[in-house]
Amino acid sequence: MAKKSRSNKRKPYLVAMLFCDQILEDKNDRTISLIRAIDQVDLHVPRSSPEDYPNEANRMVASFSTFLSFKSCGNSGRHTVHCIMESPSGKKGRVFEQAFDFTSEPHGGANFILHSAVKVYKGGIFWLYAYLDGKRVGRAPIRILIHRHQLDKEGPNAPDQEQADG
Amino acid sequence: MAKKGKPKASTAGPYINAAVFCEYPIEDTKDMISVIKIFDRIEAELPAGFKAGERVIMNTWFFVAAKAGDAKGKHKLELVLIEPNGTRGIVSESDLLLLGDEHGQFLRANLNFSIQAGGLYWMDVLIDGKSFTRTPLRVVFRQPSKATEKTPLASTNPHA
Numbered sequence: 102m103a104k105k106s107r108s109n110k111r112k113p114y115l116v117a118m119l120f121c122d123q124i125l126e127d128k129n130d131r132t133i134s135l136i137r138a139i140d141q142v143d144l145h146v147p148r149s150s151p152e153d154y155p156n157e158a159n160r161m162v163a164s165f166s167t168f169l170s171f172k173s174c175g176n177s178g179r180h181t182v183h184c185i186m187e188s189p190s191g192k193k194g195r196v197f198e199q200a201f202d203f204t205s206e207p208h209g210g211a212n213f214i215l216h217s218a219v220k221v222y223k224g225g226i227f228w229l230y231a232y233l234d235g236k237r238v239g240r241a242p243i244r245i246l247i248h249r250h251q252l253d254k255e256g257p258n259a260p261d262q263e264q265a266d267g
Numbered sequence: 268m269a270k271k272g273k274p275k276a277s278t279a280g281p282y283i284n285a286a287v288f289c290e291y292p293i294e295d296t297k298d299m300i301s302v303i304k305i306f307d308r309i310e311a312e313l314p315a316g317f318k319a320g321e322r323v324i325m326n327t328w329f330f331v332a333a334k335a336g337d338a339k340g341k342h343k344l345e346l347v348l349i350e351p352n353g354t355r356g357i358v359s360e361s362d363l364l365l366l367g368d369e370h371g372q373f374l375r376a377n378l379n380f381s382i383q384a385g386g387l388y389w390m391d392v393l394i395d396g397k398s399f400t401r402t403p404l405r406v407v408f409r410q411p412s413k414a415t416e417k418t419p420l421a422s423t424n425p426h427a
Contacts, residue, residue, distance in 0.1 A: 116402050117285035117305070119332060132290070132304040138332065139299070140369065170287065170305070172403055207387055208307045208403035226369050241284050242334065242369035 113180060113203055113210060115239040117170035118231055124166045124214050133212060135168055141244040144221070148250055155247065160220035163245045167215040169231055177205035182213060183232045189225030196229075221245050280336015281365055283399045286392045292330045292375040300373050302330050308405040311385070315411050322381035325406070331374040331392060335365035345393040346376060349401070351386030363394065382406060 122137035142163040146154060155161045169182065183198040196217060203211050219227065224247045231239040290304035311323055329346060346359040359376040382388070385408040391401045 114400065116400060117287050117332075119285045119302075121301075127304065130304075130306075132306050134304055135302040137295070137299040137301055138373070140371065170285075172307075174403075206405065208405040210307075239284070240282075244369060 111174040111176070113171050113173045113176050113233060115169065115231060115233070116172050116210075117168055118229070118239045118241045119168050120165050120229075120241065120243050121168060122165065124168055133168065133170075133214075139165060140242065141246060144224075144245065144247045146247060146249045155222040157222055160222045161247065163217075163219045163221055165217055165219075165243070167217060167229060167241075169213040169215070169239075170210065171203065171212075171233065172208065172210040173203040173205065175205070175207045177203050177209070179203075180211075180234055182211075184215065185230045185232070186217075186219065187228040187230065188221075189223065189227065219245065221247070223247070280334060281338040281342065281363070281394055281399075282334050282336055283331060283392055283394075284334050284371065285330060285332035286390065286400050286402045287330050288390070288402065288404055289328050289330050291328050292373075294375075300330075300375070307403060308407065310407045310409045311382075312409050312411055317411075320383065322383050323408075324379055324381050326377070326379050329359070329376045329378055329390060329402075331376070332371060333363055333365070333374065333394070334369065334371035335367045337367070338365045339367040340365065342395050344374060345396075346378070347391040347393060348378075348380055349389040349391055350382065351384060351388065355391070356380070358390075384408070 119135055120139050121135045122139060125134040125136060142165055144161045144163055179200055179202050181198065181200045184196050185193050186196045187193045197215050199213065201211050203209065224245050226242050226244050229241050229243065230237055287302065287305045288307065289302045293301045293303060309327070311325060313323065331344065333344065342363040342365060344361050344363040345357055347355050348358045349355050358378050358380050361374055363372055365372065385406045388404045388406055389401045390404065392399050
């Protein structure tokens with residue numbers, strides 16, 4: 102019995118999901134550059150802050166950008182992309198959703214740039230999940246560290262002591 | 268008896284977070300990587316006197332970001348170029364040392380490979396022989412008289 106021929110048409114898929122400091126787009130050739138790929142964000146608590154800062158009511162903000170690149174694999178048309186961020190405590194929140202027309206060429210697709218400002222009071226590993234048309238297609242972890250600089254008894258000129266929280 | 272649950276997806280691994288062609292990846296003094304000018308289409312200028320059937324050397328960079336997840340230890344990462352006619356050839360082999368969890372490793376591969384025709388190429392990314400993703404590259408041959416410079420072009424819709 103002859104084998105069923107498999108369709109060469111694959112579903113669109115994710116080829117890049119990266120956190121970085123900055124994302125630049127060349128206006129001439131539309132190429133994207135990812136400046137300083139990161140997997141960790143360091144937040145420093147100002148010396149002048151109260152001892153209980155940050156806390157649930159007063160949080161720090163971790164800012165970073167995320168680059169998502171999908172390839173259409175010939176499946177052009179409108180697709181919906183959404184992202185969910187999961188905190189170390191397991192809380193999840195939708196951080197992005199957009200329907201977009203993917204280009205028709207097999208090497209085409211769509212790029213998305215997310216600028217995130219995550220409010221945190223504890224450090225830990227946050228997960229970003231990417232979904233295409235409701236199906237999860239990728240995930241990426243980012244560690245957010247909160248550093249508390251403690252003033253030494255000898256005074257402000259003493260070397261910093263860093264304490265990573267989480 | 269309670270059924271065994273599926274393993275949590277967030278602990279599976281290894282997995283690939285990026286596999287892209289780029290003009291060059293830079294590593295700065297603090298070991299931070301920047302990926303400059305990602306592209307999925309390239310115009311290759313043919314050398315003078317080029318005859319159909321001859322091969323042209325392409326030089327490009329390929330960037331891979333791998334994450335460990337469950338995987339720990341040494342793994343083998345291979346890049347396999349698939350030509351428009353289906354011919355496959357390994358263009359890069361390297362060790363991937365994974366430490367588990369959220370840790371990962373970046374690979375910057377400077378590739379020199381010969382191609383015979385324009386068309387749609389694919390870079391298959393394999394870890395320990397298993398394909399994890401593949402990245403397309405449209406190669407367009409250009410006659411030397413028409414232009415002077417090789418220009419990578421992004422054809423994917425950038426969207427902010």
